[in-house]
Amino acid sequence: MYARGVPVVGAVVFSVDAELGWGFHDLPDPPTPRVEAGREGWLTLLDIFDRYDVPATWAVVGHLMLDSCDGVHADLPAIDGWFDRERTSWRDRPDLRFGVDLVRQTVDDDHEIACHTFSHVRFGDPRVTPEIAAAELAAASDAAQRFGVEYDSIVFPRNAVGHRDRVADAGFTCYRSRESAPATGAGRAAAKLRDALTARPSMVEPTVDEYGLVDVPPSLFLFGFEGWARTVATAIGGDPIVRQARNGIDRAAETDGVFHMWLHPNNLCTPRDARRVDAIVEYAAQCRERDGLRIETMAEAAARVR
Numbered sequence: 001m002y003a004r005g006v007p008v009v010g011a012v013v014f015s016v017d018a019e020l021g022w023g024f025h026d027l028p029d030p031p032t033p034r035v036e037a038g039r040e041g042w043l044t045l046l047d048i049f050d051r052y053d054v055p056a057t058w059a060v061v062g063h064l065m066l067d068s069c070d071g072v073h074a075d076l077p078a079i080d081g082w083f084d085r086e087r088t089s090w091r092d093r094p095d096l097r098f099g100v101d102l103v104r105q106t107v108d109d110d111h112e113i114a115c116h117t118f119s120h121v122r123f124g125d126p127r128v129t130p131e132i133a134a135a136e137l138a139a140a141s142d143a144a145q146r147f148g149v150e151y152d153s154i155v156f157p158r159n160a161v162g163h164r165d166r167v168a169d170a171g172f173t174c175y176r177s178r179e180s181a182p183a184t185g186a187g188r189a190a191a192k193l194r195d196a197l198t199a200r201p202s203m204v205e206p207t208v209d210e211y212g213l214v215d216v217p218p219s220l221f222l223f224g225f226e227g228w229a230r231t232v233a234t235a236i237g238g239d240p241i242v243r244q245a246r247n248g249i250d251r252a253a254e255t256d257g258v259f260h261m262w263l264h265p266n267n268l269c270t271p272r273d274a275r276r277v278d279a280i281v282e283y284a285a286q287c288r289e290r291d292g293l294r295i296e297t298m299a300e301a302a303a304r305v306r
């Protein structure tokens with residue numbers, strides 16, 4: 001496979017959307033088990049990546065890099081009522097609003113720190129003006145500077161791609177878009193069960209968009225297949241996501257494509273969730289030893305295309 005005359009060799013990328021409470025603050029009824037799983041899941045993921053010496057791209061919500069705030073953010077253009085939750089029900093939950101301790105450990109582990117906006121703003125939302133987008137990017141960059149971080153990559157909250165002109169203006173070089181054409185409703189569950197059993201996740205090819213940004217699209221969300229379908233598929237042939245991921249890693253090693261997996265720390269709600277991720281990261285590390293597979297950050301994968 002060649003892109004713009006540059007040979008592309010096989011690589012695996014892991015990206016992590018790290019947000020603690022911010023992934024849910026705008027929802028009328030945040031899912032408690034996931035909200036509460038974010039901190040421990042973050043530490044568990046760091047442990048897993050460290051165990052196998054695997055780098056990942058951590059897309060961290062900028063607000064987590066603050067020590068404190070007034071809960072108002074009057075200087076930041078925002079949708080009406082955007083910061084209400086941190087002044088009301090999460091007023092006494094700094095553990096959901098701040099994460100300096102976690103960010104520091106992540107930076108120390110040589111992962112890539114990417115942007116996930118300052119307050120988990122959905123850039124594809126029509127209420128989000130170019131001014132809001134630019135202000136979110138600037139606030140996140142300011143917060144990251146405390147950790148010596150200059151961003152290359154952005155992951156759009158809820159994968160809602162938008163305001164790429166502002167993203168390019170702010171100096172970013174790459175982003176993660178979304179999986180192609182998700183089905184909906186009952187058809188979606190059936191399609192996922194079929195995909196899980198046939199185990200052919202897609203390889204992706206990073207491409208340069210009209211703003212000069214490299215899109216490193218996702219291949220597989222590691223927790224997009226839960227509930228009854230996970231149970232059915234697991235009974236048939238073991239954890240279907242582990243099987244899919246191994247299949248994708250094999251193909252990355254054999255073919256020269258990019259296989260990009262992503263997840264949130266708060267997806268690790270139970271021990272079996274952590275075992276899934278451990279098995280996948282371990283397998284990628286084994287293929288790196290055995291086949292010379294590359295395990296790259298988003299910025300590294302993008303740099304080869306630019």
Ligand SMILES: [Zn+2]
Nearest residue numbers: 069070071086
């Ligand atoms: Zn705040």
Ligand SMILES: [Zn+2]
Nearest residue numbers: 017023157158
């Ligand atoms: Zn998110």
